[in-house]
Amino acid sequence: MNDNRSVKEKNLELKPSPEKVKIAAFLCKWCSYAGADLAGGSRKKYPPNVIVIRTSCSARTNPLFVWKSLEKGLDGVLVSGCHPGECHYSEGNYHTRRNFAVFRKLLEYIGIEPERFHMSWVSAAEGDKWAQVVKEVVKTVESAGPNTYFSKKKEDNA
Amino acid sequence: MMKVAYYPGCSLHSTAREYDISFQLVCRKLGIELQEIPHWVCCGSSPAHVTSHLLSIALPCKNLILAEEMGLDTVVAPCAACFNRLKIAKQEVAEDSKLKKEVQEVLGKPSAGKIEVKHPLQVIIEDVGLKKVEEMTRRKLQGLRVASYYGCLLVRPPSVINFDDPEDPQSMDNLVSALGGEALPWAFKTECCGASFSLSETDIVFELSGEILNEALEAGAECILVACPLCQSNLDLRQKGIEKRRGKKFNLPILYFTELLGLALGMSMRQLGLSRHIVNPSKLLERKLAVT
Amino acid sequence: MARIGVFVCHCGTNISATVDVKKVAEIAKGFPGVKFATDYRYMCSEPGQDLIQKMVKEHNLTRIVVAACSPSLHEKTFRTCTQNAGLNPYFFEMANIREQCSWVHDDREEATLKAIDIVKLATAKVGKNNPLQTTFIPVEKKVLIIGGGISGIQAAIDVAFNGFKAVIVEREPSIGGRMAMFDKTFPTLDCAACILTPKMVEVNQSDLIKLYTYSEVEEVSGYVGNFKVKIRRKARLVDENKCNGCGTCWQRCPVRLPSEFDMNLGKRKAIYVPFPQAVPNVPVIDQKHCLYINKKKCGICKKVCPFEAIDYEQEDEVIEEQFGAIIVATGFTMFDHSIYGEYGYGKYKNVTTGLHFERMLNSSGPTGGKIVRPSDGKEAKKVVFIQCVGSRDEARGMPYCSRLCCMYTAKQALLLKEHNPEAEAYVFYIDIRAAGKNYEEFVERVQDEYGATYLRGRVSKIFQRNGRLMVRGCDTLSGTQIEIDADLVVLATALIARPDAIKLAQMLHIPYDQNRLFTEAHPKLAPVETVTTGVFLTGACQSPKDIPDTVATASAASVKACGLLSHEKLPIDPQIARVDVEICSGCLACKEVCPFGAIEKEEIVDRVTQQKRWVAKVAPSLCNGCGACNTACRPGAIDLDGFTEEQIFGQIESLTADKGNER
Incomplete structure (x- = not known):
């Protein structure tokens, strides 16, 4: 537990600003992750707010992961896969599309700002598009501001 | 009694009076009530769509709105160009919400979407039915050899018109057969007649309409059946000139299908306004059908 | 408790120019489970890899994180390195702080903060990695070739030349396909028959090649190394073993019909070989038009056959064979x-x-x-x-x-x-x-x-x-x-594409495009492979091809197939789905979404109730590890090694550890 304290101290040293939104991106390893790599290879600049979690396929991204991310206080989530019809596993992203169409409705119903959840299709050849997607997602999430939905709830309950 | 809105367009009130007359007579006989759209305006024709796309859509839309306001569900347009413009406008507005908005702004009214646009041929074949037409025939056509000429606008573009075959249409041929005539198979049913070049580039019309006349004659036609005022006028009005240029006699009467239908239903040439044609059809019709 | 070592790479200045790598390593030392962290100029270099192995021993590390480039570049390198250090190769994770951090950000502080997060993510995951073992499956040393045109013929010859068995399944009565119909070939004007027929004869005479003509593939199950294929051998009504192709029967047959082979320009009989050089030179009876079959009249062919090869009673036969690989050579229409x-x-x-x-x-x-x-x-x-x-x-x-x-x-x-x-x-x-x-x-x-x-x-x-x-x-x-x-x-x-291309694609679990042409695994770098391991493409079923291209892809596909067959056993990626039968309720929602047909139901005896019940079972050789089943599973009984729920939830929590505290 000593370790954790030291992390905090050092983080303070680097001064992460509390207003900066933090976004998790679940990328399939075949298309979107490779697209993000290509963006790097071609030195496309984009904001640093998005941290990538690599998955096998966008269909692996359980809506629960998105839920958990928001519940734990992340400000936004992006799920990205191959273009429909180009899935490495031939049909995984169709499942993704269906799963999250329903999930989006659930978020709406609960009252979480739709600006916090995003989906995109980025192929391995679309480094440009990845940079663009990140820019747009960050902008939209910023418009919604920090995610206080669950922390507020906690306070209310207390 | 079937009631439809009637959009005559400019031709049927001027150069193609006989088309108007014969169509109205035939409709009365077949139990179709035509109600002319009050205050109808120009369909835009070719000039509109070469100058302003919005104008070319808004003009027909205006007519569609007027027709819809009459409380009718079908509008019939005998001129192939009017028919074509009305169909295209309806489809474009239905598919393009931005255009729809613009048209609404221009016209100050929500655009019509429900009313169906039909050509008289459609009404006769689809609504009346050839069987009924055949039953009502008083004067069989006695094997009159007819080349049906559809022109370019009546069946094309197929994605919009969605009526008959775009390359080898059959509706007029089927009508001819039902009336006891001989519908000739030929290849120039949808070739261009030269259309509005009749005024500006007459040579082109001489060339193109000449081809059509020649092909019809080669196919053995005694007359050509049309469903478009401009086709009629090019083939009829320019026939003498074409004959002179090609050094070949055609002497092919150019009849509206409504005229032939009227004759078959028992009307006289005089009633149907057949005297208005340049190439006189009376000799042929007297000889073949014993009409006066 | 895992003892994690973190190694942060400078990649020359590729990373260190924007990311303060020393700081990253220093802070990583504070992450849960991290016992050692350092930075080094080039982690992928030999000294870099030696450093990892040395530190594993020195600090008794059990898990490795390398913060460097993309896993697509060096995951394999470091996995081998991890293995060489005496650890399970899957006790390793890569933190991509180059392509997805240093190269895309300019602000040093922001980039360093992000790199720290990325490393944190990797350490959170690696602690939960399962030890995985590469498993092996045996290989059936026989190739199925679907289609007997020039493509299938060439593939069969090449497979046989490599010493393996091949089976050609051809729908028509003879092999030869479209090329047999051609007169001459461009640009050399070789006569098509002159260059094709010797190959057809070679196929027929090879001990290693078996021909099933007038036959169709009906069902394919199994997986690479072990495809189980049902083949329908349509009734020829002529015994292939007795007939010697003398032709007496078709000369005497009274029924004249348009010849499909001659594009209906010529005639054939109701008992016929499609063309004179047919292989096998055994006729078939066209059951639709044969007088005997339809009216019980005639029967001349049976009477005149000197070998009693005509058998009007013959029926379709469905046989099942096993194959290690499949080459699709179904051509075009x-x-x-x-x-x-x-x-x-x-x-x-x-x-x-x-x-x-x-x-x-x-x-x-x-x-x-x-x-x-x-x-x-x-x-x-x-x-x-x-x-x-x-x-x-x-x-x-x-x-x-x-x-x-x-x-x-x-x-x-x-x-x-x-x-x-x-x-x-x-x-x-x-x-x-x-x-x-x-x-x-x-x-x-x-x-x-x-x-x-x-x-x-x-x-x-x-x-x-x-x-x-x-x-x-x-x-x-x-x-x-x-x-x-x-x-x-x-x-x-x-x-x-042929009208029934989709049916075959679904049978083989291979994708096809909007034009119903079969899709290769990669248009440039894997042009004859498909995403289904062990199924290869050749010829015009993939895209229009002329004869040289067809022959080239046929040879390429057969080399790929023989490559597989040259192994006694095939390794399979262990990062695949796994079912916890204790939790599985047997709903089989996973089976519905699996694109590879890798999930089947299995009957087990419940540990507690001692009663029989159904559960899902993953066929390891079929599973490609996409994880669609994981998301479909309601009780959470099915998991994906390499991307387990625990790992991903761990990653999410690590990202939000400080966030939650702040707010």
């Missing part, structure tokens, strides 16, 4: 030009296709090598060729270029002139695409030496006048309209 009203909807007899013309050119064909008008059999002197019929036509045909039409049309124009120097050849084209060895020169020769008239433009209309075909088109180069009265029109119709 021709686009039906009857949708083109301007070409007469297919109703003019003298408007034919390239294949018809090919049969007419053939001296053993239905016209004895004479170019005639099908309408009256008179010699055709003026021939108009129209290219791109159904190709490059998004509205009514296929959007793609069929690739060979330019060449075979040129060849046909040349042969027309050779058959009759008086003949006139006109070719309407959009563009000439003659990209191939000696192809352009060939097309030039056809124009210059043989005087074929090439007209750049489309044909707007074909109609009949006085019994002749009038072809009206435009010549865009001179800007004039052209009308040619032709004896014969030859349409270069598009090559398209």
